[in-house]
């Protein structure tokens with residue numbers, strides 16, 4: 001936001017590009033979870049674009065991003081976040097986009113030293129070089145600490161009016177936002193991508209291990225964001241809705257997964273991912289019963305719905321908490 | 331003037347916005363698009379997207395867990 005504003009202030013026409021990888025936190029969980037209903041569900045990038053008065057192009061990169069996440073040349077960050085490869089990928093996409101749409105150069109909000117892995121002095125030239133953007137990539141917030149790029153050398157932008165921010169502190173950005181008159185400055189820069197989340201990354205790794213294949217579809221990525229995930233055995237996992245909004249969301253997947261819910265008591269909708277045997281379904285049903293209001297009952301009636309619409313009923317005793325090993329919880 | 335319908339049910343934001351954006355690209359100024367979604371986030375996101383890109387929101391309807399946005403394609 002501040003990078004764009006800095007360049008706009010020089011009278012240059014700026015438009016925004018936002019890449020949707022499937023792992024963006026934006027909207028999803030808020031949209032699914034009932035308890036978040038009261039919060040505004042604004043899309044941050046759209047909001048920023050509107051504040052700046054610029055157009056925003058949102059690009060779906062879900063398919064292409066798979067290769068970035070599955071084979072990051074520069075490895076992962078603290079969790080499953082391939083930040084450096086991700087930046088290279090996005091700047092490369094932006095490079096293609098500007099060529100197709102008649103723009104002259106690319107700006108990003110990167111700051112040297114802001115992120116331990118992907119925004120170090122050493123990584124700045126790597127992103128420029130490996131993305132193919134070269135010196136068409138300008139970082140207005142820290143440009144003065146980097147060699148002059150083409151837009152600066154050609155005089156398209158005035159280097160003197162660019163910035164020299166470094167380090168993790170966000171104070172200079174706050175001050176700059178204030179100077180620009182932006183009062184609701186809420187640029188998260190991190191915390192906006194599920195791949196930096198420890199629990200989410202663990203679920204993703206679990207999924208790959210269970211399937212014996214490091215691949216995913218968008219639905220997998222979405223389902224990892226929802227519900228409680230329990231794997232009682234290697235060949236199947238349960239996704240248990242934690243509240244009504246999640247239950248409604250999971251309902252949309254009943255044609256693709258075996259599902260369960262309690263008939264005799266109020267309880268959550270549960271999806272079963274994998275290939276459970278008929279026997280496994282009894283254990284799964286007793287776990288389902290544990291998460292409903294019949295958790296203390298002698299017997300709970302559980303309805304099992306198959307993908308083809310057929311159903312059966314199981315009568316089970318809810319499993320006791322102490323009989324559920326910690327390792328089951330992903 | 332053409333009127334088209336876009337089914338964006340089950341998609342979570344920003345996907346309905348992306349689908350709307352891609353559909354509008356193929357339409358002419360003055361055409362209307364009715365986007366049907368299940369993510370309530372669209373009630374904010376599609377109007378914001380329209381304001382940014384110079385399109386006009388004609389109607390916003392919320393029903394039983396379904397949300398419909400009708401927009402008119404503008405000149406950008």
Ligand code: SF4
Nearest residue numbers: 081082083086193195
């Ligand atoms: S946090 Fe996520 S989106 Fe951001 S650079 Fe890292 S991997 Fe990419």
